[in-house]
Amino acid sequence: MSMEPTMVKVRVPAKVNLGLAVGPVVSGYHQIATVFQAVGLYDELVAELAEPGVCELLGDLPDGVTVGEDNLAIRAARLLMARFEPTSGVRLRLRKRIPVAGGMAGGSADAAAALLACSVLWDLDTDPDDLLMYGAQLGSDVPFALMGGAALGTDRGNRLAPALSRGHYHWVLVFGAEGGLSTPEVYRRFDELNPTPASPSVPTDLLEALTSGDPHAVAEQLFNDLQPAAISLQPKLGETLEAGRAAGALAGIVSGSGPTTAFLAASESAALDVARQLKAEGHQVVRVQAPVAGAKIIG
Ligand SMILES: C[C@](O)(CO)[C@H](O)COP(=O)(O)OP(=O)(O)OC[C@H]1O[C@@H](n2ccc(N)nc2=O)[C@H](O)[C@@H]1O
Numbered sequence: 001m002s003m004e005p006t007m008v009k010v011r012v013p014a015k016v017n018l019g020l021a022v023g024p025v026v027s028g029y030h031q032i033a034t035v036f037q038a039v040g041l042y043d044e045l046v047a048e049l050a051e052p053g054v055c056e057l058l059g060d061l062p063d064g065v066t067v068g069e070d071n072l073a074i075r076a077a078r079l080l081m082a083r084f085e086p087t088s089g090v091r092l093r094l095r096k097r098i099p100v101a102g103g104m105a106g107g108s109a110d111a112a113a114a115l116l117a118c119s120v121l122w123d124l125d126t127d128p129d130d131l132l133m134y135g136a137q138l139g140s141d142v143p144f145a146l147m148g149g150a151a152l153g154t155d156r157g158n159r160l161a162p163a164l165s166r167g168h169y170h171w172v173l174v175f176g177a178e179g180g181l182s183t184p185e186v187y188r189r190f191d192e193l194n195p196t197p198a199s200p201s202v203p204t205d206l207l208e209a210l211t212s213g214d215p216h217a218v219a220e221q222l223f224n225d226l227q228p229a230a231i232s233l234q235p236k237l238g239e240t241l242e243a244g245r246a247a248g249a250l251a252g253i254v255s256g257s258g259p260t261t262a263f264l265a266a267s268e269s270a271a272l273d274v275a276r277q278l279k280a281e282g283h284q285v286v287r288v289q290a291p292v293a294g295a296k297i298i299g
């Protein structure tokens with residue numbers, strides 16, 4: 001009797017970049033230095049065994065994502081299928097909560113979830129490092145979605161080292177009200193605004209703040225080199241950042257390439273107050289804790 005499961009369910013988190021330094025382009029990608037933190041906002045993916053050769057995605061997906069071959073979850077499953085030629089196929093079901101084109105690595109999260117789910121479903125001979133390597137082939141943010149927690153990312157963002165982190169952080173996320181932002185477009189605007197960027201690095205002050213466990217210290221060190229580019233494409237983001245600070249957040253930043261904005265609060269009750277006020281002003285708001293684990297099997 002086979003002990004292999006016929007169905008695997010994976011939960012995978014979104015990310016924020018606590019610091020994002022962007023440098024020059026090398027081979028089509030910007031060199032970056034970033035501190036990733038996985039936050040408690042999750043997509044869920046179920047992978048079920050299917051007839052040989054089948055690789056398909058079902059699910060009621062939000063605007064901007066299709067179930068077709070370009071979906072990152074499908075691309076991840078296809079990559080493993082081509083590499084390992086499993087005897088059965090796979091049917092994926094995706095439940096998205098991470099905003100699409102929101103700067104929180106939602107598509108990357110789904111690719112990470114599919115890699116993990118399919119490797120278990122097909123009982124593949126892969127270790128965590130193999131999955132990180134396949135992830136990097138699918139997108140710069142995919143390895144971190146597998147790893148979770150807090151990490152330093154360099155090169156294209158795909159080369160990871162775990163970062164020491166103490167404490168729990170309370171964030172209020174505000175989703176973009178004017179649709180998503182295209183990551184390549186934000187990087188292009190960055191190039192227009194910064195014709196000769198310096199080689200990127202993460203300040204040790206940020207890493208030290210993270211080990212202190214003090215949200216006030218971390219709040220002082222938050223930065224995002226893509227923020228001016230994102231604001232230049234969606235000027236209202238500047239007003240949202242102001243609103244979050246006025247509502248009592250310690251600091252606010254654009255998350256990654258935006259347009260999600262992330263506000264760090266001093267405590268859970270402070271986050272509740274910030275969220276309540278921003279909601280009353282008409283913003284679409286979610287409260288999350290961080291750091292959380294990376295892609296994980298939950299059934
Ligand atoms: C903004 C961040 O989310 C910060 O973590 C990432 O840098 C973006 O990572 P991602 O969405 O996984 O990006 P990928 O799917 O690898 O690349 C999409 C496109 O974004 C641009 N891109 C991405 C990553 C990078 N280091 N430099 C880039 O210039 C490139 O035009 C690339 O073709």
Ligand SMILES: Nc1ncnc2c1ncn2[C@@H]1O[C@H](COP(=O)(O)OP(=O)(O)OP(=O)(O)O)[C@@H](O)[C@H]1O
Nearest residue numbers: 071072100101102103104105106107108110141183
């Ligand atoms: N499973 C998926 N979920 C969301 N978008 C996907 C997925 N697969 C492919 N895409 C495509 O990728 C584009 C970027 O989506 P995504 O949600 O990953 O953006 P993002 O969160 O801004 O990315 P990042 O933070 O990594 O830059 C979408 O516009 C969509 O067309």
